[in-house]
Amino acid sequence: MSIVLARIGKPHGLRGEVTVQLHTDEPERRFALGEVLDTEAAQGSGVPRQLTIRSTRVHNGTWLLAFEEIPDRTGAEGLRGARLVLEEAAAATDPDEEAWSEDDLLGLQVRDPAGEVLGEVTGLEIGPAQDRLVIELTDGVTAYVPFVEALVPTIAEDHVVVDAPPGLFDLYREAGE
Structure with a gap:
């Protein structure tokens, strides 16, 4: 099992940079120069199993990464949709990383801040803008x-606390009618 650090988006420029959608709270540390990251991509996509960070920068609020193994825009285009991941065993040895896999969350009771039971976690969707x-x-x-x-705000061994804005769940109830 692995933890997604980022999902690779479209190429940026001609020198192999790509946009990434972050799934980590510590991009400066996770994407430091020379860091070697594992990848997950579709079978037969040609994406290397590991990529080495050549450069990182933020452009207009978007993180851009370049890799030693990808010299140009053509190579960068081939990375689109791949995920940069951390093996769960490596994350377990890192006490600073607060990352949760879907398996960690499935079946947890969902409570509001007052402790009232709202339901149960049935999945984790990795989305284009953020996870849900x-x-x-x-x-x-x-x-x-x-x-x-x-x-x-809280993820415990047997539950999560969801501090939803007023009316959020009513939207889903109304959509189901």
Whole structure:
């Protein structure tokens, strides 16, 4: 099992840079120069199993990475959709990394900040802008909550706390009618 650090997006420029959608709170550390990262990509895509960070920068709020193994835009285009991952064993040895895999979250009880049971975690969607918890509410409705600390401030061994904005779950109930 691995933990997704980022998903590679489109190429940027001619020298092999790519945009990335971050899934880590520590991009400066995870994407340091010379860092070797494992990849996950579609079978037969030609994406190397590992990529070495050649450069990192932020351009207009978007993280751009370049890799030693990818010299140009053509190579960068081939990386689109691949994930940069950290093996779970490596993450377990890193006490600073707060990363959660879908397996860690499935079946956890969902509570509001007052402790009232709202439902159960049934999935984790890796999205283009951010990840979302998939929750089956106690009335059987499926709802989605952005998996960010502001809305999911606590993850415990047997539950998560979801501090949803007023009316969020009502939107899903109304859509199901």
